[in-house]
Amino acid sequence: MNSLFILNALVTPGVGLIFWTSIVFILLLVLLGKFAWKPILAAIKSREESIDEALKSAEKAKLEMQELKAGNEKILAEARAERDALLKEARDTKDAIINEAKTKAKSEADRILTSAREQITNEKNAAITELKNQVATLSIEIAEKILRSELSSDDKQKALVTNLMKDVNLN
Amino acid sequence: MRAKAIFFPIFLVLFFLFSGKVAAGEPTELEHHGDSSAVHVSDGHNKEQKVDITKVAFEHILDSHSWHLFGEGHDAVSIPLPVILKTNNGLVVFSSGEFHHDTHGTHVVEKNGERFVNFEETIYYASETPNVHGQYLEMEENGSEWHPKNAAPLDFSITKNVAQLFISAIVLILIFSSIAKAYKTTGVTSAPTGKQSFFEPLIVFVRDDLAKGNIGHGYEKYVPYLLTVFFLILINNVFGLIPIGANLTGNIAFTLVLSVITLIVTNVNANGAYWHHILMPPAPKWLWPILIPIEVVGILTKPFALMIRLFANMTAGHIIVISLVGLIFFFESLAISPISVAFALFIDVLECLVAFLQAYIFTMLTALFIGAATADHSHDESHSGEHATESH
Numbered sequence: 001m002n003s004l005f006i007l008n009a010l011v012t013p014g015v016g017l018i019f020w021t022s023i024v025f026i027l028l029l030v031l032l033g034k035f036a037w038k039p040i041l042a043a044i045k046s047r048e049e050s051i052d053e054a055l056k057s058a059e060k061a062k063l064e065m066q067e068l069k070a071g072n073e074k075i076l077a078e079a080r081a082e083r084d085a086l087l088k089e090a091r092d093t094k095d096a097i098i099n100e101a102k103t104k105a106k107s108e109a110d111r112i113l114t115s116a117r118e119q120i121t122n123e124k125n126a127a128i129t130e131l132k133n134q135v136a137t138l139s140i141e142i143a144e145k146i147l148r149s150e151l152s153s154d155d156k157q158k159a160l161v162t163n164l165m166k167d168v169n170l171n
Numbered sequence: 172m173r174a175k176a177i178f179f180p181i182f183l184v185l186f187f188l189f190s191g192k193v194a195a196g197e198p199t200e201l202e203h204h205g206d207s208s209a210v211h212v213s214d215g216h217n218k219e220q221k222v223d224i225t226k227v228a229f230e231h232i233l234d235s236h237s238w239h240l241f242g243e244g245h246d247a248v249s250i251p252l253p254v255i256l257k258t259n260n261g262l263v264v265f266s267s268g269e270f271h272h273d274t275h276g277t278h279v280v281e282k283n284g285e286r287f288v289n290f291e292e293t294i295y296y297a298s299e300t301p302n303v304h305g306q307y308l309e310m311e312e313n314g315s316e317w318h319p320k321n322a323a324p325l326d327f328s329i330t331k332n333v334a335q336l337f338i339s340a341i342v343l344i345l346i347f348s349s350i351a352k353a354y355k356t357t358g359v360t361s362a363p364t365g366k367q368s369f370f371e372p373l374i375v376f377v378r379d380d381l382a383k384g385n386i387g388h389g390y391e392k393y394v395p396y397l398l399t400v401f402f403l404i405l406i407n408n409v410f411g412l413i414p415i416g417a418n419l420t421g422n423i424a425f426t427l428v429l430s431v432i433t434l435i436v437t438n439v440n441a442n443g444a445y446w447h448h449i450l451m452p453p454a455p456k457w458l459w460p461i462l463i464p465i466e467v468v469g470i471l472t473k474p475f476a477l478m479i480r481l482f483a484n485m486t487a488g489h490i491i492v493i494s495l496v497g498l499i500f501f502f503e504s505l506a507i508s509p510i511s512v513a514f515a516l517f518i519d520v521l522e523c524l525v526a527f528l529q530a531y532i533f534t535m536l537t538a539l540f541i542g543a544a545t546a547d548h549s550h551d552e553s554h555s556g557e558h559a560t561e562s563h
Binding site (some may be wrong): 009010011012013014015016017018019020021022024025027028029031032033035036037038039040041043044 | 327
């Protein structure tokens with residue numbers, strides 16, 4: 001077998017193989033296209049989409065979580081502020097109540113003091129009056145007793161009259 | 172007959188696929204060839220009783236009408252394949268077994284009143300009487316070459332290459348339809364398993380890196396075509412590495428069809444900008460007489476380069492392996508065999524890479540040509556396309 005002859009055979013495309021290759025390739029393209037590539041590519045694409053979607057939703061969840069966290073913090077801050085406000089209010093109320101009570105107590109005390117003072121004064125006046133009356137009564141009794149003893153004898157009467165007369169003269 | 176002819180190779184191919192003895196099988200097979208060539212040189216022009224390595228090499232590379240397994244001459248074990256001839260009187264179909272392993276034109280097969288001989292795997296109408304070498308052919312000398320003068324019918328036979336094409340097509344359909352089914356049953360929410368996990372990255376690679384990367388907008392339309400081209404070339408490159416496999420992707424008829432389809436797909440889908448660039452190149456008008464023919468020829472040279480690249484790469488790889496093993500017969504010494512086998516093994520491993528690489532390059536360039544023809548900014552794109560072509 002001559003090498004030129006072989007080379008010629010090597011680069012001469014055979015009609016039969018061209019014919020069969022064309023038929024088989026086109027059939028293969030149609031069959032694989034319909035029964036393999038279409039479902040496979042669709043499946044791969046839908047998986048890629050589902051992965052993409054999963055990643056996106058994870059990202060979204062992350063964002064939501066952050067938002068939630070931020071929201072929580074806001075709520076917490078609000079709660080804290082409210083608590084502070086409440087505490088302040090309570091403190092104010094307490095102060096107000098205390099002040100009011102103080103004022104009330106003071107006025108009451110004043111009132112009590114005043115009335116006590118008035119009563120004391122009244123009692124004192126009454127006591128003074130009674131004392132005066134007693135003293136007067138006593139004085140009268142003493143004076144009566146003295147008069148009785150002084151005027152029990154004529155001498156003493158005379159002396160008294162004399163004395164009284166003396167005083168009168170002096171005046 | 173035909174069903175049997177296809178079924179048995181499937182079994183064998185699968186057997187070799189899973190036995191993993193790709194490289195180791197090659198030398199053994201060659202030895203058989205070698206032995207017989209020494210005994211059997213009977214074409215009358217080569218009187219030496221030596222192994223004709225060139226002949227052995229090209230027997231492996233070229234197509235044949237029977238699927239040879241082992242053994243030589245009349246003891247050879249091969250699967251007969253259907254011979255389909257379009258003669259002047261219509262279709263003639265018979266088994267290649269009827270030639271009884273004869274490829275020298277000495278055995279005549281008579282069908283429908285027509286007589287045929289097989290000479291170097293080409294079927295000719297047989298002459299009435301044999302010549303001095305017993306060949307039913309009229310040989311004519313042309314320089315140092317001897318050619319049969321006989322007419323040849325159109326040969327649509329299921330040759331070894333055609334049979335492998337059928338097998339690979341069936342294997343592809345089985346693999347990918349089962350993968351498609353797997354997606355249906357497991358749904359898209361689960362991770363790929365088994366075959367899926369091997370092929371899915373390749374499919375995604377073809378879709379994203381080759382189709383999307385080179386075509387851009389509207390790439391989806393071409394993905395099935397590119398996937399089919401990629402996997403058909405890949406599977407046949409791999410089958411070609413198996414010792415009994417046929418060298419389909421190293422056959423110029425096969426690469427011719429694929430590149431013609433690329434040519435058609437490219438030019439049918441080409442947009443106005445593409446044709447504008449070719450017929451009215453962006454250059455001074457006085458250059459147009461030179462540029463327009465160049466651009467028009469460029470339409471054909473791109474797929475032509477595709478055709479030659481795949482054919483030459485695959486054929487070259489096979490020739491190197493066979494030549495390395497052939498060294499044993501060239502030096503007629505068994506001592507050389509460790510070196511031969513080591514180098515052949517190395518080249519075989521390299522060929523495994525080349526099998527993927529060439530499938531990738533063919534698909535990538537096809538996508539690039541389509542991209543250049545359909546791009547919106549055609550001018551820049553088509554130039555970058557041409558540069559990329561040259562760099563490979």
